[in-house]
Amino acid sequence: MIDILIRTLPFFAIIGLGYWAGRTRFFTEEATAYLTKFVFYFPLSAMLFRFSSNLSLGDIYSTRFALAYLAGCTTVYLLATAVAVFRRLSLGEAAIEAQCAIIGNTGFLGVPMLTAIMGKQAAGPILLCLSIDLIVFSSLFTLLINVARSGRVTLRVFKVIGRGLLANPMIVSMGAGLIWASTGAPVPGPLNDFAGLLGAAATPGALFAIGASLASKSAERMQVAGWLSFCKLVLHPSAVAISALLIFHVDLASASVMIAAASLPVAGNVYMLAQHYGVAPQRVSASILISTVVSILTVPFVIAWVDMLQGTS
Template identity: 25%
Template sequence: MFLQNFLVALPLFCIIGLGYVFARFKVVSIEIGNALSKFSFTVIIPILLFRLMSDLPKLPAPNWLIGVAFFGSCFIVFAIGYFIGRKFLHLDRDGQTIFGMAGVFSNNIQLGVPLAISLLGKESLPSIAVIFSLNGFLMWTLATIAIELGRNKNPSLLKTFIKGTSATIRNPIVIGIVLGAVWGLTRLTLPAPAQKAVDLLANSAAPIALFAVGVGLTQYRITSNLRITSAVTILKLGVQPFVVMVLCHLIGLNLEETIAACLLACLPVGVNVYIMSQEFHTMQGETANALLITTALASFTVPMTLTIFGLT
């Protein structure tokens, strides 16, 4: 089972490695990688999700309890990380927040979408769409509230919630999901030229997004503070998948939903955590380390975790 999962995931991680090698040898520049990443996030991945979600009426209705399992694990592991950061790593409150977020904020879009489709098929789409549509909003809101609570004894939680909701509504990923679902409900079909254009762009989403991830990784270097990085890696690649699996079983999700939730929990640290560290001026080096190391390890840990959990 491990070999089967590994061989399915390996080509995707090879594309990441290819992007890394091309950037390291200056065949492509960081600016090109950033442009590809922006293009994948704002154009081709939303179009891919639009195409997939337009088939939603043909698929089983999503079980929204998968969101309870996945985001429940995020809150639990975040609390564990926050405690470890304070008690054992002696981080300040901002550092504790970023450390906790690194343990739960996955690279769901650039890596999660291609992996889920390759390993699980489009039948998993209703389940993963629930997580994709809420992930950015909930994680950024959680981080912002935690930072404000640490800095300000009377934070404006309502203002933070409104700001997070506004950002979610304008998120291209959410727009692609919503428009695709609405279009699917109409039972209409696109004109042939438009459908062909959608197909061409959607088919390019996975390789472009993954190549951009590889290029982007060259911006980060292994530095000191490997103790913190190692703790993040254990939380992200080990503890969170385990907590998700336990919650899935407690809630009573079926096998397909459990696999989808665990797969997304197995993913490496997302670049949003590094953006958070820059936004709040803390843990930049440690977060960059975690992003690089967890992405490199994920090619082995993702199929290994699914196999250990008996999820195939």
């Protein structure tokens, strides 16, 4: 584990540097917002396009893998929802807490860190996890929050979901890459180099943006945030591991990537959803802060564990 911890430390060190810049106001909240927007729309999209355009659909999609990941996520999603209902929270609050429990920072942290540590062959499984998070569970949240407000499901809700998916640059870039890959034509050298050069800014930019954004997060409602962080960092990877290894028997290499992806801290886009809909943003903010800090130790532990599993197989 020490070796994995040492290899992950530079990634978390950049997050820490960003946190320092945000905390000292060297990077203002406005600057952080623009940096996040830049990374989201340009370098990260270029990185995802480059990965997906150089892979085949078979390298990314596996029904067994998708079902295993969905089953593990759904188990924790329902548990977090049940606990929220037991505490007599509204449907909207229950939905946002369930998002915290299963949606990790796969785009900004997982793609650059896990491909660097676990190898480029990890790109396909990571992209599939990211796609499921964005398409299935983000859409489910939008559906639930609109049902909570209107009391029914309308055609307008599905239009909102559709527009949201089509406006998400991560989905668009992965889709464009897969379409290109499906043609069988190689990516032209200049385009591939352009995507590689721009995508190289994704890793430091995304990590710095994560840290700078954490500087504005509060640590209120510690008890609830602690529970949601426990769900995300412990229960989520555990449920995914059981689903992948014991129920669906996913091949060990792909399952290892899936479990590592599930161990990532709560994603920043969950806060964006909470803030947009006005549903418990402080609770989500605290969950992101706590889970990110604790993940400095838990993520290397999970990666070391799956690495050991592969070594003993």
